[in-house]
Amino acid sequence: MSTGTMSRPGRGAVRRSDGFGQLLHSEWIKFRTVRGWVIGMIVAAILTILLGVFAAGGGGISCQQPGRPPQTGKACLPYVPHGPGGEVVTDSFNFARQPLTGNGTITARLIALTGKHVDLSSPGGTEAGSGPGLVPGLAPWSKAGLVIKQSLHQGSAYAAMTVTGGHGVRMQWNYTGDTAGLPGRVTGTSPRWLRLTRAGDVITGYDSADGSHWTKVGTVHLAGLPATVQVGLFATSPNYSVTSQSFGGSSERGGPSEATGVFDHVRLSGAAASGRWSETAIGSGGPAALGPVSRATGFSQAHGIYTLTGSGDIAPVVPGPGSMLPTATVEQSLSGAFLGLIAIVVVATMFFTAEYRRGLIRTTFAATPHRGQVLAAKAVVGGAVAFVTGLVASVIAIAIGVPLETSQGQVVLPVSALTEARVVIGTAALLAVAAVLAVALGGALRRSAAAVTLAIVTVVLPFLLTALKLFPPAIGSWLLRVTPAAGLAIQQSIPRYPQVATTNSPAGGYYPLPPFAGFAVLCCWAAAALALAYFLMRRRDV
């Protein structure tokens, strides 16, 4: 190298873009020119996909009907009804009905709601079909009441006024709708009067304690209701289950139950009311092997007293062990994100700590004295790379995993395109924010091991301890609210329906916080880590 060949001062420096953009570009070059980090991100994507597909593909079902060869997968599934909203629903109940054409009103007084359920106090109560004795008792969501239903097809539109085992009077419609009416249980001295009125495709529900003072509970619009609908009394009762406080093992115990409603003062007004009630067990006849469902039904009428017994549920199907179907959720194919998260956290941390380790941070800060900008640029680049990695991985994992689950006979609970987009993009965003958290921790702590451990443990361990029930549910739920692990809620695709009894396991797909609230908690942690890193980096000599 000869001397004096450097260009003379003030000449030759070609200037391009200015400001934060150039810094971003600079950090992006730093990232992409270290092969290990690029490989790390690719590995993160591949691991996310592989593990997601493995988890999705691990749930095949098999069945055998007497006298037939054993079957696996889809062939084992019963008819899976979908509700008017597109969701998978349970629609099985005992129906004392008659057709109603045009407008009309049905009124009845429920004078008793009783039931039986599996005896969980004896061992072996979970083994359905082996004939455990039923003991008297109601499940909280045992139901009996009035219903107006589009047709006798499972999944058709409906509106119902019902008395429940433990949640008072409710007006429910189209599986997901639920409005509370009069509270309290039905006893001999405190019956419940129920009324449903149809006007076109608008149905209004009323309740009353005495039959003279009526309160409107709700008005619903059932789009496309045909002229002739089915109207009548119904009774049904979901699986009775007890979730006990327990750890390190399954605490789910449940079994079939049945409910019996006793009605009088049944009055139907309207055109084409035939006056004759016929009993139809909606949704019976599916392969009972799939769920411990009692098929007890019964209907009798004498002297104006109608007694109806049914078992089943009219509700959306939710994930979790209580479900009567082998359900899977969209986000189950994304469970590999945990592994991807670990790889991404490692790379994102090194993106910062490697500079401290090599002393390169001095070069960086000499080039850009505004350390806050360096931190911001690193966070943006790390987050963006993680986001793209996560998005590609999520899309592929869902594209492979969901059809795989379906082909194996699992019922992948359908969600709206918007929700699916939220789950997929949310998973990518989750990884991105975790990467930002890792970058910030790397900048604050300067040590890879500490930063990586903190980022991984705070995101993964609360989930793990709650999912494996290593912690009491109260603590687990609290951890999933306040730790960075709250962000995992963004993956929850099926909302929690208050009218469906289920477990709250995050592995089952439930988080204590709503998706965006949980994600906001994670964002707050990342912001706090950034603030800490900024504070320390400003104060520290390098």
Added chain:
Amino acid sequence: MKVALHAEWTKLRTVPGPAWLLLAIVALTAGVSAAAVGATSCPPGLRCPVDPAKLSLTGVQFGQAVVAVLAVLMICSEFSNGMIRVTFAAMPARPLVLAAKASILAGLVLAAGIIAVAGSVLAGHLILPAHGFTAARGFHAVWVTYGPSMRAAAGSVLYLGLIALLSLGVAAMVRDSAVAIGAVLAVLYLFPIILAFVTNPAWQHRLERWTPTIAGLTIQATTGLRSLAISPWDGLGVLGIWAGAALLGGALTLRLRDA
């Protein structure tokens, strides 16, 4: 070997980091265990399918993360600052260096583990009976008087030691502390997560039998022993196989790769 042990011990005790990490192992393990038993109660009339010993040792789940950090730093810090060349120049028998590190590490972690587990057991012993987990209701004591509880406690100490060795082996193979800690935490926590998601019973059984943490932690089980996928000591043995394989891999890597 004696010289190597002495050298590694001097290296470890002359920096403040390891002492703090050992303290963190004790504090985190005993603290989380105490919090877990403190937050659990069995109201009268309810059936509580709780394993009191396992509950009292919950903190091991957290403590093992710190154990992993200690183990990883023990070797990766030397690789990151180049001191490993000095070490190997002083003691050219590299597997011997690893063996010395493993011995010192195992000794320290076992010592810290004894204190941590003793604290956890004490918390269980003092708190659980007051929270409804009494012998009258069929719950075993978490104390020296009940053999399986002691097996769970002693096994948890060994578990922490084996996790340390597993982490050290992985770290010797990987060398970079960030990658090593990521890999070790993945091994520790990922299999249980997969177990939570996988619904296929065959795979569940495989995971419970053969993965280091799930199989290893069966040592904590004192109830429902018949339904376990693997017996407690066999489970700990599985973890031992993992740890041995990792150390072997680490020794081979140290020998074959340039420092």
Added chain:
Amino acid sequence: MQATAIEVNGLRKRFGPAVALDGMTFTVQPGQVTGFVGPNGAGKSTTMRVILGLDAPDAGVALVGGQPYASIRRPMCRIGSLLDAGALQPSRSARNHLLWLAHSQGLGADRVDEVIQQAGLDAVARRRAGGYSLGMRQRLGIAAAMLGNPAAIMLDEPFNGMDPEGIVWMRGFLRALAREGRAVLVSSHLMSELQDTADHLIVVGRGKVIADTTVASLLAAASGDRVRLRTVARSQAAAVLAAAGATVAASGQDELTISGLPAERVVALLAGGAVPFAEVSAHRATLEQAYLDLTSEAVEFRPAGPVSGPGSATGPAREVAR
């Protein structure tokens, strides 16, 4: 380019009980090479880090072209620096290292290729930096410092670990930069490295400036008015000269060092006393000697004003036996 000076004023910094900087004050002028010398731990690197805004001083200011470093918009276009040639991500190539630096200053890839060529790194620019020799790393560091074509440049111990060829190159390079009108600050703990390079010297010890002077005046002051005499009749010569009021010290087997008398008087006195002598020459201190004198005493040095070298004409400068 406007002339850019580096000004350091009253810097103080402690690291715990250790005082790193204790009122460090100096100015680096454009157009010359300023040597920044002092023993290890004298505060040279800390001062440079403070100049670059990497370390915050407890008191005092450091300005580059009249501005604190942190407030300069494209700092590497004002002052280039090389603190640690080893501060590289080993898996990143030289070109990519320079590329991110260039982008951080709003410079394009063409400028990167320019400095790579000028630093003679063409052949290795796309190889991973982890495999570079120390000399190659130094060149890469110089290329990075020159990236923004700065009016000031600051190098911390650039001669460390260089082979002789590299040292020759580095000297020429620094002189060329100064000729172009840049301010050049070069630190070293060995004065000999700067002997033929620096125009100006800032000698530091224990966190403050001991001497801030030109090389010429430092040498002159260190040389003093001593005369070196080679003679076989040492005691005889010593007696004659001591009688004339000179201070005489034996500095070798047949050598005396005389202070207090100019060379002409010494020759006249010896001739008058019929003392045989082989050579009389004005003593000329090396920079190294001057530096050692300074730093061992660690007292403030006052330039002795313009020094004429009366004895310099009488004989060639020779190395003094130490």
